[in-house]
Amino acid sequence: MSREKVYNFSAGPSMMPESVLNKAGSEISDYMGSGMSVMEMSHRSSLFGEIFAETKRKLRDALNVPDSHEILFLQGGATLQFAAIPLNLMGSGKCADYAVTGNFSGLAAKEAEKYGSVHIACDSSDRGHSYIPPELSLSAASSYFYYCANNTIYGTEWQSVPDTKGKTIVCDMSSDILSKPVDVSKFGLIYAGAQKNMAPAGLTVVIVDKALAGRQMDICPSVMSYDTLIKKDSMLNTPPCWCIYMLGLMLDWLAGIGGVAAMQEIKRERAKLVYDVLDNSKLYIPHAERDSRSDMNVTFRTGSDELDAQFVKGAAAEGLLNLKGHRLTGGIRASLYNAMPMEGAQALADYMKKFEVEHHV
Structure with missing residues (x-):
């Protein structure tokens, strides 16, 4: 799988901008x-x-x-x-x-x-x-x-x-x-x-x-x-x-992208793409309460450990990597650090919608 087709949602070490690499x-x-x-x-x-x-x-x-x-x-x-x-x-x-x-x-x-x-x-x-x-x-x-x-x-x-x-x-x-x-x-x-x-x-x-x-x-x-x-x-x-x-x-x-002030707007928009799916879902269960949500790490479950594992495996097949939750909590975690492009968050949101259609009863 080429780098152009991969988005790394690891909690750290995280992905870095292509231009920097x-x-x-x-x-x-x-x-x-x-x-x-x-x-x-x-x-x-x-x-x-x-x-x-x-x-x-x-x-x-x-x-x-x-x-x-x-x-x-x-x-x-x-x-x-x-x-x-x-x-x-x-x-x-x-x-x-x-x-x-x-x-x-x-x-x-x-x-x-x-x-x-x-x-x-x-x-x-x-x-x-x-x-x-x-x-x-x-x-x-x-x-x-x-x-x-x-x-x-x-x-x-x-x-x-x-x-x-x-x-x-x-x-x-x-x-x-x-x-x-x-x-x-x-x-x-x-x-x-x-x-x-x-x-x-x-x-x-x-x-x-x-x-x-x-x-x-x-x-x-x-x-x-x-x-x-x-x-x-x-x-x-x-x-x-x-x-x-x-x-x-x-x-x-x-x-080059406008500094921390610009990044603040980017991170809010990026996280919103994923949270909007969670907030309109009948499958996914967010962990964090709304007024305490992180723009950096989005955590959620499907309600089943087996289905969580299927989600992570299916995402990896589409180039959405390292979405497994921390060993202490399980579930799913999408880390949206500074270098994550908007396209990565959109790709995850699209996959989440597709997965729900395929697996929600």
Whole structure:
């Protein structure tokens, strides 16, 4: 099956724009006449230094990151930040608020418990993580409030930044970063694994208010210390050079279509194509409640595990790949990240309609 006939709905790593892959392919063995691939370059070389600085600038421009915040390009995946955040930010009070609205925020809260007291500000597990709770219960003793902006497994998304009454906000934006404008100044820290909307797997972006640096616990490893990483400009050790280069290409592509403001309109229209089918269906059962729906991950079932499996198999035969739901939930999940073209969402919507005609009793 040729690439032209495939749409990859994987939750991550996700599909990338054809133009980005072609650009990377044209430079993979010889970047800018250097005779070297970016994968071969020393991270201390002047040529890679230019790539690094330019990618950082592009990201700062794309998200309008204020000078008060530093951008870090790190390894270890988003999961490493589950520990790095409390180690750096819990402070002497050793207490933090966590919103548990899905699997990954739950794992983050559990990891944070190793380093201090975790207060659960809200928990959506009472309804299978199908909604975003409307109210928060914040602890007066907490150093920060943590939440995950988009829940890939359950298909829910915070529709706005929660009001924490001035408390430092920490946010995992792994699955919706660069999909809409964000007021970065509202956040003490934003982090995101790159493999959904930014670059291949291997890069984690951290955007941190420099005023929060230097508060790490004594037990915090140097490689996880934001203070140290800021001072070393992400190069305490070798950064994921190729992924940083790819992020630069992705940011060029994003700028070319109008930036995050344009992407916000695109993602809404793209998701609507699929949700409109769900809302007019007698077969499909959406998981997320309407006012909490994600534009990035659409989750649903047919009502039967066997029929879910038939749906996924039939879709794959038509080039609609990786629609199987997460192992924790089953069902069907369509991930509509930034690089998914409108044609992909339309192809899925058309297949859903056809499948319902063939299988609805």
